[in-house]
Amino acid sequence: MLGWLKKNKKKDPIETDPPLEIESLVDGVETTEQIEKPKSDQPPVPVETGEPPPQVSPEAGPQITPEESTQSVTELDELEESSKSEPKHAEQSVSMLTRLSQRLSRTRESLTIRMDELFLGKKEIDADLFDELEEILITADLGIATTQDLLEHARKRIKRDNLSDPLVLKEIIKEQLKVYISGNGSQQKMSLPENEPFVIMVVGVNGVGKTTTIGKIARKFIRADRSVLLVAADTFRAAAVSQLKIWGERNDVRVIAQQEGADPSAVVYDAMSVAKTKDYDVVLVDTAGRLHTKVNLMEELKKIKRVMNKQLEGAPHEVLLVIDATTGQNGISQAKLFNDAVGVTGVALTKLDGTAKGGIVATITREMDLPIRFIGVGEQVDDLRDFDADEFIEALFATN
Numbered sequence: 001m002l003g004w005l006k007k008n009k010k011k012d013p014i015e016t017d018p019p020l021e022i023e024s025l026v027d028g029v030e031t032t033e034q035i036e037k038p039k040s041d042q043p044p045v046p047v048e049t050g051e052p053p054p055q056v057s058p059e060a061g062p063q064i065t066p067e068e069s070t071q072s073v074t075e076l077d078e079l080e081e082s083s084k085s086e087p088k089h090a091e092q093s094v095s096m097l098t099r100l101s102q103r104l105s106r107t108r109e110s111l112t113i114r115m116d117e118l119f120l121g122k123k124e125i126d127a128d129l130f131d132e133l134e135e136i137l138i139t140a141d142l143g144i145a146t147t148q149d150l151l152e153h154a155r156k157r158i159k160r161d162n163l164s165d166p167l168v169l170k171e172i173i174k175e176q177l178k179v180y181i182s183g184n185g186s187q188q189k190m191s192l193p194e195n196e197p198f199v200i201m202v203v204g205v206n207g208v209g210k211t212t213t214i215g216k217i218a219r220k221f222i223r224a225d226r227s228v229l230l231v232a233a234d235t236f237r238a239a240a241v242s243q244l245k246i247w248g249e250r251n252d253v254r255v256i257a258q259q260e261g262a263d264p265s266a267v268v269y270d271a272m273s274v275a276k277t278k279d280y281d282v283v284l285v286d287t288a289g290r291l292h293t294k295v296n297l298m299e300e301l302k303k304i305k306r307v308m309n310k311q312l313e314g315a316p317h318e319v320l321l322v323i324d325a326t327t328g329q330n331g332i333s334q335a336k337l338f339n340d341a342v343g344v345t346g347v348a349l350t351k352l353d354g355t356a357k358g359g360i361v362a363t364i365t366r367e368m369d370l371p372i373r374f375i376g377v378g379e380q381v382d383d384l385r386d387f388d389a390d391e392f393i394e395a396l397f398a399t400n
Helices: 064-104 105-110 111-119 127-139 146-161 169-181 209-225 240-251 264-278 295-311 330-342 358-369 389-396
Strands: 198-203 228-233 255-257 282-287 318-324 344-349 370-378 385-386
Touching: 064 105, 064 389, 105 111, 111 127, 111 169, 111 264, 127 146, 127 169, 146 169, 146 358, 169 228, 169 358, 169 389, 198 209, 198 295, 198 330, 198 344, 209 228, 209 240, 209 282, 209 370, 209 385, 228 240, 228 264, 240 255, 255 264, 264 282, 264 295, 282 295, 295 330, 318 330, 358 370
Parallel strands: 198 282, 198 318, 228 255, 228 282, 318 344, 344 370
Antiparallel strands: 370 385
């Protein structure tokens, strides 16, 4: 879990869980039957048969001491455990990939399945084929700029390698999309500061699911054995504070809040003091949803950020922008304006399971050079997944 998270704390390192979608392998591995070890160093008492015992030549075979016997049993156990656990790992990996592929079914239908239908029966690569492919890519919400760059790359590859089979185009597109998604910015990792709270400021427009995303992220950190503090700095929406308090109760964590209409910066100021005094590991700050075109509201975000930094130098350590994937290319506009205002460092894409516009993932990483931290592919807590570029591409291009 939280594979992108580095830890630089004074505490002993704690191994984090694997992504939450994967069930623990411990329960799935059968217990290896242990071979009975010698119970005593004394040789067995011979049974009286009336006949002299057979004479055994010293050269008949090597004598095994109890220590050697124990060692051989241990090695055998390890071999058996290894042989059983490897298939389990593979099975869990395939299951996780299948589930993600199912959740991305609408994007797969608009992109990869349509490409398969286009290439089926085609004998050559021509201009008409590229025109139809361009329409498919734009419909999947890759955007004009990313689509044109992708097709230009494909044309160059085909000309350079003298390719003629239309099916090759699908593999070229798959490889290049992976390059976009796993590019420079997407490899940036978050790291906990040493001996002070790790502050995440969560921003975004109204209705994208910021508060719910915060609650699910908090659960991830708790499972990673981190202490978490939630901050209700959205004092404008009537239900915002109560909604965050519900998540606080679910996760059994403290929530810093004031009355409705209070100054958000004052709430954040108090929260930073508590976080430092109580030595919290992680602070998640919920901010009011606002239209990215409203300058005065964006100025309020800048003020909140300044207060954080004044109270705790370097904070916020992460500015996480939550984007509703169903908005498509409008999400790019949001990312640009929020980035200009407060310097976005990561993105959480919600509702990917409910849209055919999953191409926004490649557009954000390519045009904004920002890492995708999380993707939401369902309503359950475990449906907020740590983003993995290779896993995402393989699920998107998976065959039925």
